[in-house]
Amino acid sequence: MPPSPPSGSRSAVAGRLRAAGCVFAEDEARLLIAAAGSPAELAGLVDLRVAGRPLEHILGWAEFCGLRIFVEPGVFVPRRRTAFLVRQAAACARPGAVVVDMCCGSGAVGAALAASLEGLELHAADIDPAAARCARRNLARAGGRVYEGDLYGALPDMLRGRVDVLVANAPYVPTGDIGMMPPEARVYEPHAALDGGPDGLEIQRRIAAGAPSWLRPGGRLLIETSRRQAPEAAGMFRRAGLIPRVAGSDDLEATVVVGALPVG
Structure with missing residues (x-):
């Protein structure tokens, strides 16, 4: 033996x-x-x-x-499926684009975009001080600027009307579903990084409603969501004045809603 x-x-x-x-x-x-x-x-x-x-x-x-x-303890861990959000955002951007990573968490999405596109003017924002601290470390090499605050209230006014790509992995878990998440998420990650309100779309509504003031004409807003939530998310994009489309990846089990601000 x-x-x-x-x-x-x-x-x-x-x-x-x-x-x-x-x-x-x-x-x-x-x-x-x-x-x-x-x-x-x-x-x-x-x-x-x-x-x-x-x-x-x-x-x-x-x-x-x-x-x-x-990633520090207590900071949202980037998910594998969010690579699809990065791919969709990269397809919308051009070298030298102005990119904002909203609800940036550790800054993973912004860092991945900076690695795949040359010369981005990269900005990121999160309400959580620990997340903003991680993002500053992760985005330093790309020259990214990180702001701490609540959504657009964190951004400097000089970005209004200049953003080419606004990307957001905002919380989209319905409040009532958080208790069913694996313990490593619901116990060790911040509640605010998971809780999207009663239907999971509360923060996404705020992002969509404010996006036209920050995007340049032809700019894009991209938000990760679930397949079930995508029709309502596309509707709130439309109500905000954006032209929506829904993209999905079966391999990554990922869904992204993309909204374009019309030119003129």
């Missing part, structure tokens, strides 16, 4: 993670082992993950669109 693997081996760590319900246990074990400086530190990291702490908060970073995004 072969001996039991040491507690710090990848197979043993992966076994603990798998038993705790981690779907990608082998990958997570590899990352935790690489992050630990000693067997005792590894045991502590594994205990945190088994208790439900997001892997990204334990490591201090998240992988997003091929980038390593710095």
Whole structure:
């Protein structure tokens, strides 16, 4: 009978993670082992993950669109599906475009756009001080400017009528559904980064209503939402004076509503 693997081996760590319900246990074990400086530190990291702490908060970073995004504990973790929002925004932008990442969280969307497009004038805003702090770190290399405040109230007036692409991964979980989310989201991420109001669209309505004052003619607003919410989101874009379209990715289970401000 072969001996039991040491507690710090990848197979043993992966076994603990798998038993705790981690779907990608082998990958997570590899990352935790690489992050630990000693067997005792590894045991502590594994205990945190088994208790439900997001892997990204334990490591201090998240992988997003091929980038390593710095993420502090208590900050919203960028989701894989949001890569579709980045792709749609990149398709709307041109080199040197003025881009605003609204409800930026860690700044992951802005950082990914800056990595894929040359010479962006990049701005980002979030109401949460911890998120704004992370975003400043993640967007520093791209020269991005980060503002702390409530939606458009955070932005400088010099951006009015100049924005080519306004992108927002605003909260869109209905308040009543938050209790059904996995513990690593509802316990460890800020409530304000998840709660979109009774129907999940409360913050998106505010963003859509204010967008025409900030977009240049022909500029685009892009918001991530769910497939179920997309028809109502498109309607609120239309009521704000934007021409909407809905884009979706089956592979990423992602939905984005794009609204264009008419020229003239």
